[in-house]
Amino acid sequence: MPIAKELTILVVDDQQTIRSLARLGLEQLGIGEILDAVDGEQALKVILTRKQPVHLVISDYNMPNLNGLSLLRAVRAHPPISKIGFIMLTGRADKEMVMTAVQHGVNNYLVKPFTVDTLKEKIEAVLGPLR
Numbered sequence: 001m002p003i004a005k006e007l008t009i010l011v012v013d014d015q016q017t018i019r020s021l022a023r024l025g026l027e028q029l030g031i032g033e034i035l036d037a038v039d040g041e042q043a044l045k046v047i048l049t050r051k052q053p054v055h056l057v058i059s060d061y062n063m064p065n066l067n068g069l070s071l072l073r074a075v076r077a078h079p080p081i082s083k084i085g086f087i088m089l090t091g092r093a094d095k096e097m098v099m100t101a102v103q104h105g106v107n108n109y110l111v112k113p114f115t116v117d118t119l120k121e122k123i124e125a126v127l128g129p130l131r
Contacts, residue, residue: 004030004130008052009123011036012043012059012071013089018112022058022089025116029123029130040066044074047081056085056127058110061097069101076105085126089114 009031011022019036026034035054037043040063047054057075061068068088076082088101088109098109107126110118124130 005032007031007055007127007130008033008035008050009056009058010043010046010054012038012040012057012063012068014038014060014063018060018089021113022119025114025119028116029120031130039063040068040071040074043071047075047084048078054081054084056087056123058087058089061088061090061101069097069104072101072104072106087122087126 009026011019011026011034013019013022023034023036035046037046040059043057043059044066047057057071059068059071072086072088075084075086085107086105088106089112090097090109091112101109108122110122120130
């Protein structure tokens with residue numbers, strides 16, 4: 001997988017604070033392009049209308065309009081984008097939620113609040129070394 005500066009990562013969360021914290025962490029890791037969306041509907045539009053691919057989605061589980069699980073299902077069901085890496089972001093390590101997400105093809109999950117080191121570890125588990 002490409003090194004950090006060649007990656008495009010989409011952060012999806014209805015809370016501005018979480019999107020900002022994720023952006024700061026991703027910037028510290030040297031990620032080349034960081035996009036964000038306030039819910040799954042907006043995220044899906046971003047993914048489907050971009051000319052350049054999104055390599056990884058980091059999405060909150062609980063959001064209005066289209067939640068993280070529904071976004072994951074939509075991504076996995078659409079062949080042109082079905083291989084995008086997907087990390088589910090949650091405020092709680094709910095085993096049932098994690099198992100449901102795994103059944104639908106999530107690559108990893110991240111519990112809020114998170115550190116830059118944990119963020120890096122979760123991303124590298126999906127995409128490989130960032131450097």
